[in-house]
Amino acid sequence: MSPHLILRIVSKLLIPLIVVFGFYVHFHGDFGPGGGFQAGVIIAVAVILYALIFGMDEARRAVPPIVVRYGAALGVLIFVGTGILTMFMNGAGEPLNFLDYDALHPDQSHHSGQHYGILLVELGVLCTVTSVMLAIFYAFAGRVPDIKDEDW
Amino acid sequence: MEMLASLLPAGVATHAPVLIVVVPLIAAALAAFMPKGVWAWGVAVATSVIVAVLAFGLLGQVGVHGVVSYEVGGWAPPHGIEIRLDSLNVPILLLLGVLGVLSLIYALPSVADEVSKKQQSLFYSAFLVCFSGLIGVTVAGDAFNVFVFLEISSIATYTIIAMGVGKDRRALTASYNYLVLGTIGATFFVIGVGFLYMATGTLNMADMAAVLEQQGHNRVTQAAFAFIVVGLGLKAAMFPLHVWLPNAYAFAPNFVTAFLASTATKVAFYALVRFVFSIFHPDVAFVSMSFTWLFAVVGVIAMMVASVQAVFQTDARRLLAYSSVAQVGYMMLGLGMGTAAGLSAGLLHLMNHALMKGALFMALGAFALNFGVRQVKDLAGLGKTMPASAMAFTVAGLSLVGVPLTVGFTSKWYLVSAALDRGWWWAVAALMISSLLALAYVARLLAAIWMENPPSHHGEVAQRRLAPWMMVVPMVTLAAANVYFFFHADPLVGLARAAAEAVMGGR
Numbered sequence: 001m002s003p004h005l006i007l008r009i010v011s012k013l014l015i016p017l018i019v020v021f022g023f024y025v026h027f028h029g030d031f032g033p034g035g036g037f038q039a040g041v042i043i044a045v046a047v048i049l050y051a052l053i054f055g056m057d058e059a060r061r062a063v064p065p066i067v068v069r070y071g072a073a074l075g076v077l078i079f080v081g082t083g084i085l086t087m088f089m090n091g092a093g094e095p096l097n098f099l100d101y102d103a104l105h106p107d108q109s110h111h112s113g114q115h116y117g118i119l120l121v122e123l124g125v126l127c128t129v130t131s132v133m134l135a136i137f138y139a140f141a142g143r144v145p146d147i148k149d150e151d152w
Numbered sequence: 153m154e155m156l157a158s159l160l161p162a163g164v165a166t167h168a169p170v171l172i173v174v175v176p177l178i179a180a181a182l183a184a185f186m187p188k189g190v191w192a193w194g195v196a197v198a199t200s201v202i203v204a205v206l207a208f209g210l211l212g213q214v215g216v217h218g219v220v221s222y223e224v225g226g227w228a229p230p231h232g233i234e235i236r237l238d239s240l241n242v243p244i245l246l247l248l249g250v251l252g253v254l255s256l257i258y259a260l261p262s263v264a265d266e267v268s269k270k271q272q273s274l275f276y277s278a279f280l281v282c283f284s285g286l287i288g289v290t291v292a293g294d295a296f297n298v299f300v301f302l303e304i305s306s307i308a309t310y311t312i313i314a315m316g317v318g319k320d321r322r323a324l325t326a327s328y329n330y331l332v333l334g335t336i337g338a339t340f341f342v343i344g345v346g347f348l349y350m351a352t353g354t355l356n357m358a359d360m361a362a363v364l365e366q367q368g369h370n371r372v373t374q375a376a377f378a379f380i381v382v383g384l385g386l387k388a389a390m391f392p393l394h395v396w397l398p399n400a401y402a403f404a405p406n407f408v409t410a411f412l413a414s415t416a417t418k419v420a421f422y423a424l425v426r427f428v429f430s431i432f433h434p435d436v437a438f439v440s441m442s443f444t445w446l447f448a449v450v451g452v453i454a455m456m457v458a459s460v461q462a463v464f465q466t467d468a469r470r471l472l473a474y475s476s477v478a479q480v481g482y483m484m485l486g487l488g489m490g491t492a493a494g495l496s497a498g499l500l501h502l503m504n505h506a507l508m509k510g511a512l513f514m515a516l517g518a519f520a521l522n523f524g525v526r527q528v529k530d531l532a533g534l535g536k537t538m539p540a541s542a543m544a545f546t547v548a549g550l551s552l553v554g555v556p557l558t559v560g561f562t563s564k565w566y567l568v569s570a571a572l573d574r575g576w577w578w579a580v581a582a583l584m585i586s587s588l589l590a591l592a593y594v595a596r597l598l599a600a601i602w603m604e605n606p607p608s609h610h611g612e613v614a615q616r617r618l619a620p621w622m623m624v625v626p627m628v629t630l631a632a633a634n635v636y637f638f639f640h641a642d643p644l645v646g647l648a649r650a651a652a653e654a655v656m657g658g659r
Contacts, residue, residue: 073184076177098225
């Protein structure tokens with residue numbers, strides 16, 4: 001029987017909810033307060049909570065450092081890729097400039113392209129922010145030996 | 153110019169102003185994916201070549217159209233983000249592109265020696281972020297994006313300077329010092345931009361200039377001017393805000409020093425010129441007063457004090473770093489003259505200094521790679537053991553002094569004649585004295601290299617050991633450019649003159 005039963009059970013319940021809330025903040029970002037950065041921090045916090053309760057090794061198994069590194073780079077690629085995409089897609093029927101989201105959707109009257117564009121860019125931000133938060137956490141938490149159970 | 157303008161295919165040419173920033177940024181992400189350092193290096197070299205080609209294409213476009221403007225996201229300036237190229241920033245782009253290619257070719261053996269295998273691809277990734285940021289500062293058409301890109305480049309710079317830790321742990325404190333001071337500088341700059349935004353209601357630099365001209369100046373814009381000059385002065389290592397520079401250059405990996413010494417302070421100097429001349433008008437009383445009593449004075453003090461400090465350094469790279477501070481003084485003096493001739497002389501010296509310092513730091517990197525040389529006294533006998541690198545070092549060193557047949561002479565000549573036009577005899581005297589001091593510290597280096605014998609270890613004299621060709625080719629190219637542009641001064645002088653006229657409007 002492992003110690004800290006309440007902490008473990010409660011955090012197991014909470015972690016999926018935190019992640020869902022993170023995505024809610026992300027998709028809410030273009031209507032109101034919120035967005036990729038905040039969502040990324042919230043999702044990273046879910047992993048950090050997991051690491052605090054179950055230990056660094058478990059966390060590293062769940063989200064390996066190599067994934068964190070690639071995730072950070074992938075986010076930048078999504079971010080910049082959205083801008084590049086608008087140079088090639090001619091949703092409006094004419095070549096558009098870098099980051100002109102109107103190219104992403106033909107519905108010009110409602111500017112749906114702007115809507116998709118900001119979501120995509122924020123997705124890139126989310127990806128990078130989550131990864132970088134975790135990278136910083138891993139770097140600092142990995143420096144000292146894990147706290148033994150008796151020292152709690 | 154027409155030929156350069158048609159260098160790029162039509163589709164690329166339209167988007168070239170933004171691609172030149174975006175390509176290094178994408179490449180930075182790609183480099184981080186690379187499992188091996190060599191592959192990341194390949195990505196970086198390819199990127200720098202693309203950037204150089206785009207820069208030449210843009211030079212042609214600016215030559216044909218005068219000003220090239222790009223609306224990011226299709227939002228028209230002054231409300232949208234504008235990328236704006238004119239004769240002032242295109243030469244800086246060219247400098248970044250060309251020195252990027254040369255220093256990256258040089259980088260492979262040097263970085264393999266200094267940065268651990270595991271970190272190499274991330275190192276190149278951070279370098280590309282820095283590269284992208286420097287280009288962004290150069291092309292941005294609105295003041296806030298100048299700040300954003302300045303921070304992007306600075307944060308990446310702190311990282312790559314700290315990577316010198318493999319050879320010397322003092323790289324960490326050097327980088328931390330730079331981080332603290334650099335952040336203060338960036339904060340001052342953004343406070344200044346905030347004041348300007350408050351006074352003018354716009355962030356677009358061209359629009360800001362128009363509004364300021366119409367409504368005149370007040371205390372808020374004066375405060376903005378002061379904050380911006382201090383902020384950018386810190387980044388450009390303007391005396392007495394240069395204290396971060398010597399250690400940062402002395403302990404960074406050699407490739408980083410070679411690249412930063414020839415580009416980073418230059419970009420900050422460009423931004424300073426952009427703000428002081430384009431946004432604030434040189435005819436405004438407090439601006440023209442700052443030329444005479446601030447820029448010219450700190451320029452002259454830097455030329456003297458930093459040169460004297462350089463003479464007494466024992467670490468070879470610190471010596472050259474102090475010399476860089478002195479050279480920034482020359483540029484500040486040129487700026488401080490407040491005339492088109494002075495500014496163009498300053499900008500000419502900016503380009504020439506990049507050629508000299510690039511070659512000098514590259515040669516020092518080669519010495520460090522083969523013999524672990526860091527101190528001036530350890531340079532003994534390198535003329536015999538590494539003749540090619542020593543030759544390149546000598547030519548660039550003489551250029552730094554301003555010996556005829558090298559570009560150093562050309563830019564000092566233009567500075568002197570601009571000072572004489574202005575009637576500033578004391579500035580001419582300062583230039584002469586500073587050149588003599590430069591002779592003193594360069595002579596120390598050259599005397600050690602050529603006059604002394606190679607050191608012997610347990611009775612065995614050090615043998616000739618040439619640097620890898622990838623290091624020799626870029627530094628010899630730069631050294632040759634130092635001589636070539638003395639005989640064919642027109643391209644660089646023309647660029648500098650066009651740049652000065654673009655902001656001064658022929659005044």
